[in-house]
């Protein structure tokens with residue numbers, strides 16, 4: 043059968059498609075901007091017909107309305123990254139968080155250790171040869187499509203057609219729902235003086251010819267402000283956001299010194315504004331590839347002068363990094379942090395940076411130091427003390443690798459907020475029997 047006939051015969055409505063999800067199934071949603079809103083909406087509208095359906099995803103930008111109180115018998119969530127929309131459901135017992143390295147998600151899906159019976163995915167309309175593109179999300183999404191027994195795609199004309207490994211033939215999908223929806227957008231944040239200072243310190247660690255991994259948020263955007271005079275930078279990153287485009291368009295990022303995928307930016311997903319989604323459409327400058335390739339520490343280690351920059355909730359005086367929780371409360375997830383920290387440390391000339399403001403200020407004005415004697419009770423170690431390399435705040439750079447516990451503590455106290463240093467010094471003196 044030709045692909046056009048196959049496509050026409052498998053076209054249906056959202057309600058009909060999701061009605062075929064069986065009770066007790068594990069449903070994997072495409073990651074982040076790749077999620078198909080028409081399908082998740084239809085699932086919630088038909089909540090009554092489901093019993094004990096477990097929903098998995100990494101980052102989810104849409105509402106987690108299938109986890110609202112009252113739907114406990116119908117749905118349960120088990121995300122691999124927590125967010126504003128899933129935190130309450132987890133703390134209130136309507137779901138569980140499952141910690142996993144991002145690069146391992148497709149590996150575990152393939153092995154059946156992350157169960158995936160159904161995959162719901164957003165795709166572009168088919169091209170002349172019957173291929174659709176998952177556009178902004180390849181990551182674990184492609185493996186979920188290949189593993190699931192039942193795959194439903196929302197065919198959305200607003201999904202860009204990206205290069206790399208984003209293509210699926212229509213015959214790999216069981217049901218198509220044509221529905222136009224705006225993609226989720228995340229606007230570039232405002233950058234404060236604190237973030238500018240952090241950005242400048244981080245940029246001082248980036249040499250010409252480096253390959254970079256930068257996340258989303260004010261700190262990565264601030265770092266990019268200070269990279270304008272660098273030369274021949276490359277991108278091998280979990281994702282890029284809009285901030286990267288300016289450096290690419292001005293030629294600072296030209297990918298010419300990358301050891302692998304030279305001349306191309308390599309990512310596993312995209313999250314930004316429509317300007318980014320338009321930029322990547324049909325653009326061979328950006329390759330979107332599976333996360334077990336992009337984030338695999340061995341892949342990352344092959345890039346000469348790989349520099350990765352990530353953030354944290356808190357760092358203790360030994361250099362242990364908690365990047366994902368406030369005590370027992372799961373705020374986010376490990377994502378790709380450890381993938382890149384380990385990959386960069388194995389790379390020739392590689393560096394990894396944990397960059398964060400020295401304090402966080404709560405709504406009531408309380409100031410909490412992010413450099414702490416101990417991690418909070420219940421908080422996980424995301425990046426271990428042997429993995430951590432440089433820690434940066436607005437007060438400077440603290441080197442960790444190769445340093446004793448005493449020297450690490452000294453270096454970290456120097457970049458802590460001045461108002462927190464007395465408490466940290468007291469702990470230092472108790473621990474190391476030395477007056478600071």
Ligand code: COA
Pocket residue numbers: 256257258259280352353354355356365366368373374375376377378379402403404410411412
């Ligand atoms: N104690 C208590 N609360 C803290 C805290 C601390 N030490 N540090 C931060 N917070 C609170 C902030 O006050 C803020 O609270 P609010 O939501 O009530 O305003 C919240 O946590 C988020 O802090 P913020 O500084 O705005 O975080 P961020 O958006 O810069 O994200 C991480 C920081 C660490 C959560 C984020 O980088 C992350 O999830 N990292 C792990 C994954 C990763 O590194 N992926 C890398 C590839 S992209």
